[in-house]
Amino acid sequence: MNYSFAPLTKNYESSAVRDILAVIQQGNVISFAGGLPAEDIFPIDAVKSAYEKVFASGKGSLQYGATEGFKPLRDAIQEKMERKGIFTNPDKILVTTGSQQTIDLFSRVMLAPGDIVLTEDPTYLAALQVFRSYGASVVAVKGDEHGMNPEDLKAKIEQYKPKFVYVIPTFSNPDGKAWSAERRQQLLKLCYQFDVLVLEDDPYSDIQFHQDEVYHPIASYDKEQTHVLYTSTFSKSVVPALRTGWVTGPAEVLEMMTQAKQMNDLHSSSIDQQALYHLLCDFDLEAHIKLIRSVYYERMTMMKEYLNQVGPGLFSWKEPKGGMFIWVEGPKHIDTTVLLAEAVKKGVAFVPGAQFYVNEPKLNTFRINFSHSTPDKIKLGMDRLVDILTSVPVV
Amino acid sequence: MNYSFAPLTKNYESSAVRDILAVIQQGNVISFAGGLPAEDIFPIDAVKSAYEKVFASGKGSLQYGATEGFKPLRDAIQEKMERKGIFTNPDKILVTTGSQQTIDLFSRVMLAPGDIVLTEDPTYLAALQVFRSYGASVVAVKGDEHGMNPEDLKAKIEQYKPKFVYVIPTFSNPDGKAWSAERRQQLLKLCYQFDVLVLEDDPYSDIQFHQDEVYHPIASYDKEQTHVLYTSTFSKSVVPALRTGWVTGPAEVLEMMTQAKQMNDLHSSSIDQQALYHLLCDFDLEAHIKLIRSVYYERMTMMKEYLNQVGPGLFSWKEPKGGMFIWVEGPKHIDTTVLLAEAVKKGVAFVPGAQFYVNEPKLNTFRINFSHSTPDKIKLGMDRLVDILTSVPVV
Numbered sequence: 001m002n003y004s005f006a007p008l009t010k011n012y013e014s015s016a017v018r019d020i021l022a023v024i025q026q027g028n029v030i031s032f033a034g035g036l037p038a039e040d041i042f043p044i045d046a047v048k049s050a051y052e053k054v055f056a057s058g059k060g061s062l063q064y065g066a067t068e069g070f071k072p073l074r075d076a077i078q079e080k081m082e083r084k085g086i087f088t089n090p091d092k093i094l095v096t097t098g099s100q101q102t103i104d105l106f107s108r109v110m111l112a113p114g115d116i117v118l119t120e121d122p123t124y125l126a127a128l129q130v131f132r133s134y135g136a137s138v139v140a141v142k143g144d145e146h147g148m149n150p151e152d153l154k155a156k157i158e159q160y161k162p163k164f165v166y167v168i169p170t171f172s173n174p175d176g177k178a179w180s181a182e183r184r185q186q187l188l189k190l191c192y193q194f195d196v197l198v199l200e201d202d203p204y205s206d207i208q209f210h211q212d213e214v215y216h217p218i219a220s221y222d223k224e225q226t227h228v229l230y231t232s233t234f235s236k237s238v239v240p241a242l243r244t245g246w247v248t249g250p251a252e253v254l255e256m257m258t259q260a261k262q263m264n265d266l267h268s269s270s271i272d273q274q275a276l277y278h279l280l281c282d283f284d285l286e287a288h289i290k291l292i293r294s295v296y297y298e299r300m301t302m303m304k305e306y307l308n309q310v311g312p313g314l315f316s317w318k319e320p321k322g323g324m325f326i327w328v329e330g331p332k333h334i335d336t337t338v339l340l341a342e343a344v345k346k347g348v349a350f351v352p353g354a355q356f357y358v359n360e361p362k363l364n365t366f367r368i369n370f371s372h373s374t375p376d377k378i379k380l381g382m383d384r385l386v387d388i389l390t391s392v393p394v395v
Numbered sequence: 396m397n398y399s400f401a402p403l404t405k406n407y408e409s410s411a412v413r414d415i416l417a418v419i420q421q422g423n424v425i426s427f428a429g430g431l432p433a434e435d436i437f438p439i440d441a442v443k444s445a446y447e448k449v450f451a452s453g454k455g456s457l458q459y460g461a462t463e464g465f466k467p468l469r470d471a472i473q474e475k476m477e478r479k480g481i482f483t484n485p486d487k488i489l490v491t492t493g494s495q496q497t498i499d500l501f502s503r504v505m506l507a508p509g510d511i512v513l514t515e516d517p518t519y520l521a522a523l524q525v526f527r528s529y530g531a532s533v534v535a536v537k538g539d540e541h542g543m544n545p546e547d548l549k550a551k552i553e554q555y556k557p558k559f560v561y562v563i564p565t566f567s568n569p570d571g572k573a574w575s576a577e578r579r580q581q582l583l584k585l586c587y588q589f590d591v592l593v594l595e596d597d598p599y600s601d602i603q604f605h606q607d608e609v610y611h612p613i614a615s616y617d618k619e620q621t622h623v624l625y626t627s628t629f630s631k632s633v634v635p636a637l638r639t640g641w642v643t644g645p646a647e648v649l650e651m652m653t654q655a656k657q658m659n660d661l662h663s664s665s666i667d668q669q670a671l672y673h674l675l676c677d678f679d680l681e682a683h684i685k686l687i688r689s690v691y692y693e694r695m696t697m698m699k700e701y702l703n704q705v706g707p708g709l710f711s712w713k714e715p716k717g718g719m720f721i722w723v724e725g726p727k728h729i730d731t732t733v734l735l736a737e738a739v740k741k742g743v744a745f746v747p748g749a750q751f752y753v754n755e756p757k758l759n760t761f762r763i764n765f766s767h768s769t770p771d772k773i774k775l776g777m778d779r780l781v782d783i784l785t786s787v788p789v790v
Contacts, residue, residue, distance in 0.1 A: 001590050001621050001622065001645070002590070003592075003645065003647050003648055003651075004505075004558070005504050005505060005651055006503070006504055006505055006506055006507045006510075006529075007507055008507070009504050009651055009654075009655075012651070012654045012655070012658075034459075036458060036459055037458075039454045039455060039457070039458055040454065042454040042457045042458075044450055044453075044454050044457060047450065047457065048446075048447070048450040051446045051450070052443075055439055055442065055443040055446070058439075059434045059435065059437040059439050060434060061636065062434070062437045062439060062442065062634035062635070062636040062637075063431060063432075063434055063437075063634075063635060063636060064429075064431055064630075064635040064636070065636065096660075097492060097660035097661075097663065097664070098660055098661055100658075100659070100660050100661045101659060101660040104658055104659045104660070108401070109400055109401055109404050110399075110400060110401055111401055112401045112402055112403070115401075126657070126658065126661075129658055130658045133655070133658055134401075163399070195396050195397070197398075226396050227396060235459075239457035239458075240457070240458060240459040241456065241457040241458060241459070241460065241664065241665040241666045242457075242664065242666060243660065243661070243662065243663065243664045243665070250396070250398065252398050253398055256398075256400055256404055256407070259404075259407045260404075260407070260528070262521070263407075263495075263499055263521065263524055263525045263528055264495070264496060264499045264659065265491075265492035265493055265495050265496040265499070265638065265660075266492075266493055266495045266521075266638070267638065268492065268638065268664075269492070269636065269637065269638045269663070269664040269667050270636040270638070271636045271637060271667060272664050272666060272667065
């Protein structure tokens with residue numbers, strides 16, 4: 001039979017992330033490709049205790065729940081938001097199956113074919129896939145290490161009248177940069193001026209290496225919650241298997257997203273939501289986040305020292321101030337997709353940077369993840385990677 | 396700010412299910428409205444043990460998982476499918492966040508504005524909401540207690556060239572009917588003839604009261620898995636809070652749905668999926684399903700006896716052969732939405748039938764759920780309901 005799919009499926013892109021997972025599963029390959037947190041420090045005992053409390057609370061815990069999410073969890077998220085300078089209330093918090101579902105539900109209620117979304121370049125590729133799957137076109141705004149260029153942002157807002165601007169301002173995926181406070185405020189000011197929404201994707205801000213630096217979420221400047229949808233997740237600070245994220249922002253938008261979520265899956269796992277609530281009550285998550293920071297900083301530093309061996313001038317990178325990734329730019333004549341094939345043969349993997357680009361991809365970039373591999377594996381994998389990088393001919 | 400939502404959001408319907416949940420939460424109301432399973436027989440000890448096994452399996456259990464679902468769970472689902480006469484393989488099983496997500500993902504990859512979906516009338520209202528949210532129009536096929544009328548189905552396939560036919564052939568929601576084997580085969584034959592897909596929604600077939608009767612899923616007749624997408628869930632046979640369902644069918648359609656799911660939420664909770672796998676290994680689910688059947692049969696019988704008190708001729712219903720609902724039709728002059736307001740005042744709730752209809756709603760119908768309330772509550776609630784029904788004036 002010839003299956004006649006909806007026309008929008010033509011915009012679905014072959015799944016790079018799944019291809020990456022396939023690489024990971026090859027026996028001897030040490031993968032710096034995926035965006036996986038460190039398994040070896042997962043707080044499994046605390047997670048286990050949290051689930052025990054759910055079952056101890058009785059059979060009612062196993063019944064259907066509300067689409068908006070488990071109310072005590074939303075209360076706890078509100079408190080977490082306050083500590084980030086975002087003042088909201090539980091009625092304006094929707095629990096989602098990870099922040100991926102926020103990106104999807106928000107796109108679903110906002111986007112129609114022909115609409116425009118403005119983004120950074122490079123940016124999170126699975127977000128690009130979602131926007132395009134609804135028929136939207138993505139337009140990249142120029143930027144530098146401090147964030148989007150306000151002049152270009154203004155020009156593109158005026159030219160394209162975008163539905164929203166999508167940004168990861170704190171320890172971006174893939175390039176790890178953190179926006180300056182000034183750029184955050186300039187973006188919001190322009191969005192106020194032209195009435196454009198912002199989708200602020202903030203999975204990594206808890207993983208901050210230098211505590212003397214301060215990064216306020218863009219949403220914290222949007223005091224009345226009129227223009228910014230802020231999404232984050234417990235996948236990085238607790239464990240990914242919980243698949244629990246949330247979104248807060250304008251009530252009217254959240255109401256529409258809640259209707260979409262009801263049609264999409266009724267609600268996210270309520271056992272997981274209840275367990276997460278107990279975990280937030282009983283477990284010192286702030287102490288655990290400190291542990292994550294120090295472990296990731298150590299691993300990032302290890303990787304950095306290996307990269308330093310490659311020699312100056314050939315490959316360049318900026319030391320990330322947080323997050324999970326180092327973004328590397330090589331000499332202009334190389335194609336890191338070709339390099340990856342060679343690397344996998346030698347037992348190490350990274351993600352070629354091309355697919356994160358909206359405009360012309362820089363074929364000479366790649367992303368490595370420093371959170372997932374233990375120091376032993378980092379040594380082994382980085383030895384292999386340095387071998388490959390140093391053998392790249394200087395043209 | 397004036398939020399400019401996507402045009403398709405105009406098709407979102409105010410959420411009847413959430414309104415129902417709001418009614419349930421009013422203190423003294425005994426609700427026969429929702430479609431909730433019996434909490435008092437939830438296998439909480441088995442569920443608890445299953446989660447313990449997940450945590451005992453190590454920290455890897457808390458990492459990100461595959462979009463398709465946890466492989467050992469898909470293997471177990473394949474065996475379950477075989478027992479229903481559906482021969483598939485784990486590569487053609489996608490785990491979803493309940494069968495609601497199957498309905499949504501399938502609609503997302505198939506439907507564009509202007510497309511037609513054929514359904515029974517009445518049918519599951521949250522499915523109607525999904526189809527319409529993608530801009531499709533729903534056309535009802537005539538039917539009776541044995542299933543869709545094949546002549547009308549053929550005529551409507553020829554007239555409307557539908558994208559698919561949506562059916563709940565075994566203990567339908569809302570009217571509890573079970574299709575005859577003949578009607579199931581006639582539907583599939585027509586779908587083969589005109590190359591139309593079938594979405595077979597089968598959440599209730601395990602809850603079958605009379606074991607001498609046999610209901611083969613329509614998918615079991617689709618030997619090559621070319622035309623039928625079959626979806627079911629563990630929400631009714633285990634517990635709803637797990638939010639775990641699945642879909643099997645044509646590989647090409649599942650591949651597209653998997654891409655959509657990856658954009659939608661990356662994957663469903665893998666802790667829950669692993670727990671469910673352990674539960675299926677260690678717990679006698681078949682024995683538990685037998686318990687569910689006998690408890691639900693007893694409750695249905697209690698309710699039936701109360702309804703018998705209302706007196707012949709005024710209200711009529713068919714005794715369901717399984718599932719969770721009794722569908723009641725009253726005298727033509729009544730409007731059960733008006734009656735509900737009165738019922739809630741007296742402390743009992745049901746769902747007015749109107750919203751389940753595609754064509755002209757029968758305002759004189761309502762649905763009551765027999766699974767959720769304990770015998771004590773059934774007595775109290777049905778006393779109240781019988782009072783209300785017997786006071787309806789005969790015109």
